[in-house]
Amino acid sequence: MCRGPAWPELAAGKDARRTRFDGGCAASSCSLAHRRGGRLHVVTSSSTPPDAAGREPLAYRDAGFLDSDEARPVRILSEYLRPLGAFRRRRIHDTIVFFGSARITEDGPLGAYYEAARELARLVTTWSDGLPSPSHRYLVCTGGGPGIMEAANRGASEAGGRSIGLNIGLPHEQRPNRYITRGLSFEFRYFFMRKLWFAYLARAVVAFPGGYGTLDEVFELLTLSQTGKLERPIPVLLYGADFWREIVDFDALVRHGLIAPHDAGLLRLVDDPSEAFEALRAGLRPQDEEAATPDLARSATPGEQPHPSGSSPSTTGGDS
Secondary structure, three states: OOOOOOOOOHHHOOHHOOOOOOOOOOOOOOOEEEEEEEEEEEOOOHHHHHOOOOOOOOOOOHHHHHOOOHHHHHHHHHHHHHHHHHHHHHOOOOEEEEEEEOOOOOOOOOOOOOOOOHHHHHHHHHHHHHHOOOOOEEEEOOOOOHHHHHHHHHHHHHHOOOEEEEEEEEOOOOOOOOOOOOEEEEEEHHHHHHHHHHHHEEEEEEOOOHHHHHHHEEEEEEOOOOOOOOOOOOOOOEEOHHHHHOOHHHHHHHHHHEEEEHHHHHEEOOOHHHHHHHHHHHOOHHHHHOOOOOOOOOEEEOOOOOOEEEEEEEEOOOOO
């Protein structure tokens, strides 16, 4: 918002060509408003001052422009291209995604889940690091924050492997944890771009107890699997059977005809890190590595050849 005695003629409804700027602006950028054909137009001006020769900054170096409404498509594209470039340079092929609450602490009442996520991430990382592959397979990937996310990144770090953190700026709770591999911590402004990167590289998902955010992430990926929108299956493990049975009655969804009986098979309940690890290994096929790295999931489009199973992908199957 521009503060100060600027554009007095505009308030009087006079032509913008006669507008003079005679006041300062307290914000990092201000807007020049003018009328054209009876319509009010607002043009965001640069917050980066001209150089010594009076030249305005290049658009992609103008912080004021990049933070404007007009540059929203640029910001969205940046949140796609920057992770993509990092994954290519580091030869990261695919991921195992860990979801769970940011509020679970190591010494809190639900601390057993923290330790389970830590141990499972350690098992996954030790196994994946031993695979004969020119690229990095099945890296632990989290939302980058505290709680279950920290536990998973910590377990991977303690196993001597790499892990990814897809952080998002929130008013509270969400700060990058210190166990994410340097260069693989990404900050997102847009939830939907963060979700894209969760789904794009995932070969499996392990969801620990969590709140709205965890439920949102889990059901988004279950929907992608149910609808066959992704060409390859994504096994979903729900860790903590009692918790998940208490908060979501999947049998009731089947009983009321809201999901098909085979849709309940898109997920599996587990209660032990070793059990979860064996379930993951049974549903993954490391030998099916494709040449492209990262191995981005392809979206299934109506009219194209359907999934090989002819129905919703099974959690026990391999790659498509």
